[in-house]
Structures are given as C-alpha cells and as structure tokens.
Amino acid sequence: MIESILKFVEANFKTLFMITVFPGLAFIFGFLIFAVWFERKYLARLMVRMGPVHCGKVLGWLQLIADAIKLITKEFIVPRFSLRLLFFLLPIILPVIPAILVVLIPYAKDYILYDAGGNGLILFLALATIYPVLSMLIGWVSNNKFTIIGALRTIYMDVAAEIPIVLSVLGVVILAGTYDLVSIVEAQRKIWFIIPQILGFIVFLIGYLGMTERIPMDFPVAEVELVFGVKTEYTGPLYLLMMEADYINWLAWSLLLVVLYLGGYNGPNIFGNETISGIFWTLIKLFIVMVVILTVKISYARLRVDQAVRLGWRVLIPLSFINLVITILLKYYFPGLWGG
Amino acid sequence: MVSLEEKLKSEFGDAILEFKIPKDNRIVVKVSPDRIVDVAYYLKNEGFDMPISAGAVDYMKNNVFEVFWIIWSSDKNIVLILKTDISRENPTIQSLVEVWRGVQKFERETWEMFGIDFKGHPKLKRLLLPEDWDYEKEGYPLRKDFSLKPYTVEK
C-alpha cells in the first residue's frame, strides 16, 4: 500500500509539487499574505504613515496572520432574510475560480500544470467570466440594499470591461498565431508584445482594472457609497474567504498581463537553470505590475458607473478594432519577428 | 433706509408696530401677525432675498412668543430682522415658506422646539428631537416653562 503510494508520488512528483507548492496552494497563500501586507505597508508609506509595525517585531509582517486568526475565530452571522444556503456556499466556491486560473499560467518553458491542449487562453477567459457572475449572486442573496446595488454594478462592470478585454487579446492571438499560452510567451522571445500591441495593452489594462475591481474602475466596491459592495453582509471566516478571492483574482489577472504583454518568463538565464530563472522573471514582473497598480490606486479618482460603461463602449472597443487592423498589417509586413 | 421706513408705513399703516435701525447694516421691523405675509412679499421686492435664520423667543411674562425671521439683501448688504408677536395660548402664524423658500428648515425647527404651528408649511416633521420624545410628558424644550432639572446629572 505505502509502496504504491510512494511509487505514485515518485512518478508524479512534479505534478504533485505543482499542485501543493508552486503554483498551487502554498504559493497562493504565500502571495495572499505578501500582497495584503505589501499593499497596506506600501500605501501607508505613500500616505506618510507607518502601517503595521508592532505585530511581529519586524515591519509588522505577522499582521495578516493576526487578522486571519481573528476573523476565523469570530462569530459568523447569516442574515435572517438572506437565502441561507447560498449565502453560506457561494463565498466558499468563489476563491476556487481564480485559483484555477492561476494554475493555467506557464511559469517557465516546461513548467505548466495544465495547458488545456493548446487552448489555455480561451479556457482562462471563459472561466474568468464566472467570477463576476458569482459575485453578483452573492450580492443578490445577501438581501441588503448596498449589496444589491453592488451586484448591479458588478454586472455593469462586466459589460464595460470584458468585451474590450477579449477584443484586445485577439491582437496578441493574431500575432502569435495560437491560443496556447506557452507559445504566446515563446513568440515574445525577440520583442515583448507591449511594443507592437501598445494600443491593445492600454485597452487590456483598463479592462484588467475593471475585472480586478481596482481604482479607477472599482465602482462595484465603492466604499464611500456602498460600504463594502457585495461583501457588506459577510462576517468572520466568510469575509476572509471573500477577501482571499479578491486577491487571488488579482493575482491571476496580473499573471495573464505578464504572460500576454510583458514577455512572460522570458529573461536572461541568470541561475543557469531555465526553469528557476523563468519562475524568477515571472515573479519579478508580477511584482512590478503590483507596484504600478497600487500607485495608480493612490493617485486617481474612481470613475462613475455611466462614465465607465461609456468608456468601455465608446472608447475602448473602437480602439481595440484599430489595434486589430494595426496587428494584421504588422503580421503581414514583418512576419518573422513574432516567432510564430 | 429712511425711505424704506416711510414706504412701509405708507403701504401698511398701523401694521408696522416698530421700525428701528440699531446700527449700520441692520433694520428691525416689527409687524402685526395678520399682515406678515404681505409685508414679507413687499420686503422681498425691495431686495431682501436671502433667508439667514428664523426662530422664536418665549416672553412668558407678557404671554407672547416673538417669532423672528432674519433676511439678508444681496445687493444692499443689509440684515433685516422681521418680528411679530403671537399669543402663547394659541401659537399659530402664517408660514413664510412661499416667500423665502430657505426658511423652511428654520420654521420646522421652531415648530419642533416651541410648538408654534406654521400654517402653509409643506413639511412639519420632527427634525432634531429623538423619536421617543413625548411632548405631553416632557414639553417643548425651548419654552421657558421647560425645566432641565430632571435631566441633570447629580454630582
């Protein structure tokens, strides 16, 4: 019995390692702890504050653990007039969706958990659509005015951001000639797609801000009018799950941004091992994206719903069509540059 | 400013009970309560267009409430205090909301604190006092016969 298990582990060591450590559970939890801590600390510094200091002696690095412990040990309340079962179940399902997205991403040339038979991009975009819908459902079952307005706004946001994203991603697909995420990264060996696809990148970035609910496109969770958006009624452990889902979603979309436009794992082979340096470069780029997004968060105002939807339909969609035309011309005149 | 006094007296005669200019930029006019709306309209046409405040004073000895409105004139830069006396037993007065829309909240507050009924006021609804305030038991807070003793903390 044990021998067979050991044999199984030996044979599938890499897969198991990927599921449990990187990019699986351990990585996701590590990212959560780091991202929330880093956000609080970085924003606090920009606000000329200190942020958490005393928890865990050095730079308040244990702050997130303390928060998690507190939230887990708190009472959780299910409001009387909500749909109780769904109210309880949906937040548990919610973090799973972005977690699946995370494992679709290639971290090095031969380091990908599931490549979806060369259709990774399509699977990613298809699964990512579920997240706002679940989010909307959560707002609806909570049966609170603020969550219901938040739910409506989630749908507005979905309408405003999702279609431009898909259209702008088409440019990348045309250049690389494939839906396979590994091949897309390989196609960026010579030039990162941010240069030929600069229009598409801008459209994608704005859509990305919407899908991850970050300023200036974070109107579904606008705390000045909606308290916490769809999260308003959640307490304790369930609230923790919702927060987690939020950050994992951010991680997944940031990784997609890195893969599509910033050259993915491409970079100098500094460790003498392609896999390790690939992972290294992916994470470095991820970190840079995070810093940029947080800086944007602190320097801009939030768009109103109608303004955001107008931006999506009147500006972003025409822009992405122009981008498509440019892409086709580029592909036609310089076919050799894009690896495919 | 003297001309305003003459104009008012010739227009309304005995209804103007008092006309004072205590200092620069101030006019105090006291009118009888039945002509208050007409005087207000007249003053508005004279350029007194911005309501600043309104309220009442309880003169328990004379058995009257003195209701006052404070109006500013945007082009003349004068503050006008329009006053009138009403009886304490039957405190009703015509509301001036139709003349100056801005006095709505002040009259609402006066209604709440003194129990003065403003006729023609669109929204006499409780504003500042708690929902469980009982006028029968506790009385109107800004009247002089209202005592703070039951609420005072013992030393």
Place this chain on the structure above:
Amino acid sequence: MSKYLEKFEGLYRKLPKPIRKIFNWGRSFSIWPIHYVTGCCSPEFMQVCGPRYDMERWGILPMASTRQSDAIFFVGNVTRKMMIRAIRLYEQMPEPRYVVNIGVCTISKGPFYDSYSVVKVEDYLPVDVYISGCPPKPEAILHGALTLRKKILGEKVGLVRREIKK
C-alpha cells in the same frame, strides 16, 4: 444567547491553553472599530488615525461595515436619538465585541451635564474602556486603545462576552 453560540462557546472552552493564547494574540493585534462617529471628539479621533499618531501600527483599522468590525468607539457625546442606532449597530456586530468610551460626555455627560438629550453609554451598553478628556489628547486615546488590547490578551477566550442591558 442563541443555541448555536452556546455550542461554539463550549468548543472554545475545551481548547488547549496554547491555542487559546494564539487566538487571543490574533484578536489583540487586529481590533477593527466601526467607522462611526457620534459626537465632537471625532476630529481628534481622526488625527489619531492619521499620520502622526497612526493607530494602524497596532493593527487598529476603522472598518466601514458593522459586520466586519470588533469594537465600537463612542467618539464624543451620544444622544438619545443616536443611542437607538448604536444599540442596533451593537446587535449587528459579531461576537466578541468591545465598547470604548472616548470623551467625558460618554462617561458622565461632561459639559452637557444638564442636557435633555445626551445620555451616558454605560446605562445601555457594557463598556470596556473609558477614556476621559474633552476631547482627550491623542496620546490618551492611544493609551485607551492599548488598554483594550491588554484586556483582550488577558481575557478568557470565548465567543460570547456579555448580554445587552435592557
């Protein structure tokens, strides 16, 4: 006390001591007061959350929704009309929950000792920490918050603390 809470209460009491200590440590470092102002000490409270005094150093972070918060900081005078809402907010908060009085008005009505509208908080809700002053200095508010932290560290871990006084 609901049946559900009683059940959890029993579970918590059975936990070994080190684990309960860890729970207390977590709770003591993440006190999230509600974003709720009742009176005139609020500017001072704002300064305490601001850069110079920065309460977030100890993980004290004002939260927008009652459902995610752990404490009510009564910032200045509480009137009868406000108390009705405050009790409702207290009922909406998940256990364990704490109450802190900031400012002398909340303790003994302070400069409004003869007001017909201001009430004492302790007549309605169980209070954990009293901070006196009108308004208290930022150092005093910080000291109060840290006193609450110490109190949490030393208490028996459980879900239910006290019932609401009627």
Place this chain on the structure above:
Amino acid sequence: MGIMTIEEVKELEGGLMRVRIGPQHPISGQGTIVVTTDGEIVYDVEVDIGYSHRGIEKILENRRWLQGIIPMERMVMLDTSHVAMAYVRAIEELLGIEAPPRAQYIRTIVLEMNRIISHTYALGLLAESTAWNPAVFLWTTADREPFLDLMEMLTGARWSYSFIVPGGVRADLPHGFREKAKEAIKFFRDRLDTYMDAWIDNFLFEIRTRKVGVIPRDKAIEWGAAGPSLRASGVAYDTRKNEPYAAYEELDFKIVTEKDCDSYARGAVRVKEMYVSLDIIEQALDNMPEGPVKKTVPQNVPRGEVYARVESARGELGVYVVSDGRDKPYRVKISAPSFRNIFLIEMLPKIEEIRFADIPPIFYSLDPWFLDADR
C-alpha cells in the same frame, strides 16, 4: 443599512428603493441622508439630522455669559474659535465695549488658523469622497498638525480653546510664537502648491466633480446657502468684508469667488481661501500693535437684543442673543452654516439629474458638520 422589510421589497419591485446613508456609513458623519434611487439615478433626497442634538440653545440659558462659551464651542469642534467669536461679539455689542487692538490682531490669527484647520478637513474629505488620491485625506491630516501645535502653544489646547473671551483674549503671544508661525506658514504654502498640482492635474477628479451638483446663483440665494457654497455660486458674500470684526478692517485681502457653481468650484474656493488665510496671518503677525490684550468686563450684561455674525469656515455663523439684564442670557438662537448648507442637497434632485455615485462628492463639497447643524 440592514435587512429589508416586506414593504421595502415591494418598493424595490416598483423599481425604487430607499437607501439610508448614515448614521453609520463611511461618508455620513453624525447625520443621515435618505436617498430614493433605482440603483443609479437619484429621485429624492431627504436629510435626517438631530443625531447629535444636545440642546445647546437651552443649555446656554442655564450658564453665565462666560461659561456659555464652553458648550458653545462643542458645536463645531474643528472651528471652535469662530463660534466663540460670534458669541463674544454679541456680548461685546450688548456691553458696548471693544477689545484692545492687540487682542483684535491675536484674535485674527487664531481665527484664520482655525479656518485653515477646518478647510484642510473639507478638502481631505472631498478627495476621499471620489476616492481621488486617498492619500490626500491623510496628507491633510498630517499638514493640520503644525497648526494644531501652534494653537496648543498659544492657547493650551488642540481643539477647544476658549481663548477668545469678552473684552479680549486670555493670553498674549508666547515667546517664539512668531518664528514658529512663520515656519508653519512657509511649510503649508508648499503643501498647498502640492495640492493645487494634484488637483489641477488629476483629470479623473475633474471628471467626477465638474458639472456635478450645480447650484445656480439665484437658487443659492433663494435657498440660503452659506460660506464657500455661496461664494462658489458667484455671490461675493463674506462677513469679514461686509461687516468687519477683529482686525479684518485694517488688513488687506480679497473675497474668493468662483463662477462654476459645481462641486469642483466649491473645492477650489476652499483651496484659494487657504492662501488668503495664510496671507492674513502673515500680515497680522507683521503689523501687530503693542498694548494690553484684555479688558475687564462686568458680570451682568445690559438688557437688549442683538444679532452678531462672523464668517466661520463653513459660512456665516449668526448668533441672536436676547439679554434681560441678568448674568445669564435670556435666549440664544444660533444660526449655523451647516444647517443652511446641508438642506441644499434636498433641493438638488429637483433641478438636475443626480446619480447615486454623485451623492458623496456633492455632500462633501457642501462640507456639512452635523454637530453644527444639530446644536
């Protein structure tokens, strides 16, 4: 906030719901605004205040003239010296005395520092309400501190000074105050330039606040707006000029007005006014006359009635005082600027289209302080 009742669910089926913003809400402060909306468009707004009504007007009838300053100051904690000034002005007018000239200059400095303290708060919250640069709210919190330190040095308290009393001020300027004040002014002018840069450059902030909550000039007068809200609608109304008190008559400054009448203009008026305040403080420090700072005043105030007003940070603050010749006032009616301003939001949905997300910027551009409205 909270659970919906059956009636409210039925209302929702009709397409509308009534959302109570406050008294516990990130933007509400101590008051509540009840918004009738279909989720996006706002059809009706109702203001519900009184959550911090302490009955100050009644309490004042129970206090001696000098004692009255203390509960009075609790009305606007951010702006206490203006409230005290209004009350003191009324008392001095009844007594027929005037404070010595040096006291007038010190009063001016205190009042203008208080205006800056209050305006930074308004600016910070306006920034917060659009989520524009959440840092700005905390920057303003930090930049207020030098002035709070100056106040503590001068009066001994950070917020509630009770410094301006009938017949003058309680104390003369301490040693080293002038130098420290000059330093603070220089520092704050730099910071204001930073705010102006951030303000003008930030196109998203303009998108959110321009043409939002427009109060035309005639409507502002008709409804009785006060202070910056009135001046942003193009009415040059400033009690400091119209009916000067303290040392404003001898100092050189201009009334700030804007033409746009929207939330952005109301914010801009405040920023420009802070520049003016800095200039006034500098002038007052330079031209300060020598002499005593306090006169003795009798305990009893002669019979009479008077309406005294000052220009507080939120607008004109008037006090109508009736004295019957005893040591306590017979009646004090306070006409608070926030009480006038906050009701403007009730009128707005009737003349223009407001969206739910516009409520916070409009609300904070009016700069309400509910304690002041409630009294």
